[in-house]
Amino acid sequence: MTQRKIPPFRADQVGSLLRPDELHEARDKARSGKMSAAELRAVQDRHIREVVAKQESVGMEGVTDGEFRRDWCTSTFSRGSTA
Numbered sequence: 676m677t678q679r680k681i682p683p684f685r686a687d688q689v690g691s692l693l694r695p696d697e698l699h700e701a702r703d704k705a706r707s708g709k710m711s712a713a714e715l716r717a718v719q720d721r722h723i724r725e726v727v728a729k730q731e732s733v734g735m736e737g738v739t740d741g742e743f744r745r746d747w748c749t750s751t752f753s754r755g756s757t758a
Contacts, residue, residue: 683734692741698722702746719743 701718704710723740730738 691745692726692739692743694741694743695722698743 698718701710701715705712705715723743726741726743727738
């Protein structure tokens with residue numbers, strides 16, 4: 676397979692994206708009871724919309740939510756949860 680030197684390049688998004696500091700802070704606040712689950716979800720929703728828009732803006736057809744609703748990429752797996 677030859678390597679392309681000019682666009683369009685192929686890119687596949689696999690796995691988690693780096694979570695913004697605000698999302699880490701919101702999760703910490705929710706864990707300590709300083710933020711409700713609904714408030715945390717609103718922060719997550721906003722950052723998910725932003726990261727999806729960013730992926731779409733560069734032409735990605737298959738986008739991800741970055742797993743922004745998870746603490747860590749393996750958190751639900753290690754807890755035995757499917758949510």
